[in-house]
Amino acid sequence: MCGTCGCSTTPDSLERLPKEEATETVSVLSNLLSKNNHAAAHNREHLDRAGVLCINLMSSPGAGKTALLEATIDALAGRYRIGVIEGDLETENDAERIRAKGVPAVQISTGTACHLDAHMVHRALHDLTLGDLDILFIENVGNLVCPASFDLGHHLNVTLLSTTEGDDKPAKYPVMFRSTDLMLLTKGDLLAVLDDFQPERAEAALRNLANAAPCLTVSSRDADSLAPWLNWLDARVADLKQGAPLNPVMQPDGALMHAAE
Ligand SMILES: Nc1nc2c(ncn2[C@@H]2O[C@H](COP(=O)(O)OP(=O)(O)OP(=O)(O)O)[C@@H](O)[C@H]2O)c(=O)[nH]1
Numbered sequence: 001m002c003g004t005c006g007c008s009t010t011p012d013s014l015e016r017l018p019k020e021e022a023t024e025t026v027s028v029l030s031n032l033l034s035k036n037n038h039a040a041a042h043n044r045e046h047l048d049r050a051g052v053l054c055i056n057l058m059s060s061p062g063a064g065k066t067a068l069l070e071a072t073i074d075a076l077a078g079r080y081r082i083g084v085i086e087g088d089l090e091t092e093n094d095a096e097r098i099r100a101k102g103v104p105a106v107q108i109s110t111g112t113a114c115h116l117d118a119h120m121v122h123r124a125l126h127d128l129t130l131g132d133l134d135i136l137f138i139e140n141v142g143n144l145v146c147p148a149s150f151d152l153g154h155h156l157n158v159t160l161l162s163t164t165e166g167d168d169k170p171a172k173y174p175v176m177f178r179s180t181d182l183m184l185l186t187k188g189d190l191l192a193v194l195d196d197f198q199p200e201r202a203e204a205a206l207r208n209l210a211n212a213a214p215c216l217t218v219s220s221r222d223a224d225s226l227a228p229w230l231n232w233l234d235a236r237v238a239d240l241k242q243g244a245p246l247n248p249v250m251q252p253d254g255a256l257m258h259a260a261e
């Protein structure tokens with residue numbers, strides 16, 4: 001999956017490398033992650049100081065992140081001031097869809113990189129007026145692996161799994177699903193016509209990863225279905241206001257694929 005960004009190093013390939021090269025690769029990787037973590041902590045300071053809850057949305061391409069954001073912005077109009085950072089390889093399309101809702105959106109075009117990192121998000125944060133926001137959503141690049149390995153300075157991870165993708169995704173892509181604070185089963189309106197996606201099986205696959213995060217079924221085409229998701233957001237905004245320490249769970253093993261960057 002990662003041929004486009006020079007991601008070529010897996011734990012297996014590390015074992016096959018001569019010892020010195022393997023050590024060098026691991027040290028390049030720790031250096032990369034430590035620089036990223038430093039920038040992420042700085043980003044979180046910006047957000048905490050401004051009292052802005054920041055959520056990182058992750059999923060495979062097309063699972064419905066932008067559609068969920070559009071529906072969420074409509075549902076929360078007048079209640080929270082929302083901002084969005086959009087990550088894609090190319091195009092401003094998603095940011096334009098969000099701006100059409102009257103919400104500030106900064107597009108990050110990653111070019112060849114298949115995930116956002118804290119430095120890219122830092123630049124985007126400085127293009128927003130954080131004092132004007134209550135919730136900042138980051139739509140990560142559609143990819144079910146490496147986005148979970150790079151702390152952006154956000155507070156919580158939300159992973160979307162759409163009903164058209166198969167209910168065994170948490171078992172097949174454990175790196176991302178282990179790190180999530182909430183799993184949203186999206187395109188719930190299609191459950192009526194899909195005979196093989198069972199929300200209970202998707203939730204069981206999440207529990208098999210020892211992740212107790214809530215699992216909710218939503219549809220961006222049905223405003224009523226969003227209520228539990230909006231309640232979850234309300235509770236997290238309250239957590240932040242009460243000074244609860246909100247830090248995302250990271251999965252550094254996915255970054256092994258980027259040691260060559
Ligand atoms: N039936 C149905 N279709 C949906 C729903 N949400 C999104 N879609 C459709 O799924 C397609 C992809 O939706 P997007 O919101 O663009 O997905 P995304 O995750 O933002 O995609 P990338 O940014 O490319 O990763 C579009 O054709 C949407 O209309 C939903 O709740 N129900």
Ligand SMILES: [Zn+2]
Binds near residue numbers: 065067139
């Ligand atoms: Zn999108």
Ligand SMILES: [Zn+2]
Binds near residue numbers: 113
């Ligand atoms: Zn990547």
Ligand SMILES: [Zn+2]
Binds near residue numbers: 042046122126
């Ligand atoms: Zn700064």
